[in-house]
Amino acid sequence: DTFLEQSPFAISENVDKNNPPQGIYYSGVGTELLHALDQGEVSTQHFDLYVVNTSRYVPRLSLRNGLKEGVGDFAVINLADDQSCTFSYSFVNPESGELYKLSQNYTVWFVDIDAGQDGSLTESIQVCGALQYSLSDDVYGVKSSIKVMALDGPGCYEFTATEFGTGDNNPTLASEIFLPLEQMDERTQNDVLPHLVALTYPAGSSGFDIRYSISAAKFPGTSGRNFLFTSYTQASKSTIVPCFPLPPPFPPSLPAQAPVAALPTDCEQLRQINALITDVFLDFTESRLVYNNLGGLGPFVNDTFLEQSPFAISENV
Structure with a gap:
């Protein structure tokens, strides 16, 4: 309720508490470091995610x-x-409640894309407008299990699971995948990396759309799955040793390139990781989940957010 009453987002959306919006609001999740090239100064802009x-x-x-x-x-x-x-993912200026446009490219990681037994419960995601995508082949030299299909439209792709997986192969922490390969444990290398895709979006956008799909269970309507997403944090960036940058890579092939015969060296692999890192961070450990009502199904609505949030007010909720 506090979110609906006080949040700039809710206020700007003019939220009606009797008909609360359908969505999830992550407060304080985003940070962009803005570089003043003429002065060499760096400023910080925080943003939320809806x-x-x-x-x-x-x-x-x-x-x-x-x-x-x-x-x-x-x-x-x-x-x-x-x-x-x-689903629509929107970045929000927490002070004004208006959409926030990022000034640089950014990358979002989707993990645990897998399937059930005999092709049931197969996960897939569809996107458009992506600048590029990266699979475990591209970043780590580890064979990916994800099938990629190019769709009509600029930057449009479908990513589909091809291998069985359960909750046992879920990563525990995002920091587990933002490491050089030799620092990862065997479980992460074998069970986590093959099931991820990193999507890079261009500067100037205030968000992106994505479509999640799950095929039927053996007995349709009796099961489901979780889609997990994350990104770099300032802490994870500080753990990566920089290498001299390479020229920007060409768009990845379709499907992903075959795994290399030998694992990349430290510096080669770090270049692949660094190529995806800009000064845009999403840190869900630092965020506050102030509103959670996706599809109008809860589990909780915050009336204060709807009444006072600049975002809700600007949206005339």
């Missing part, structure tokens, strides 16, 4: 929406089997 379904949303368990296990550094959207849903 995720809302733009088509009919059917979860298996909406209580899982928000943050992984309620506290983790992965954001989560739960979806029932035999369902598809499109």
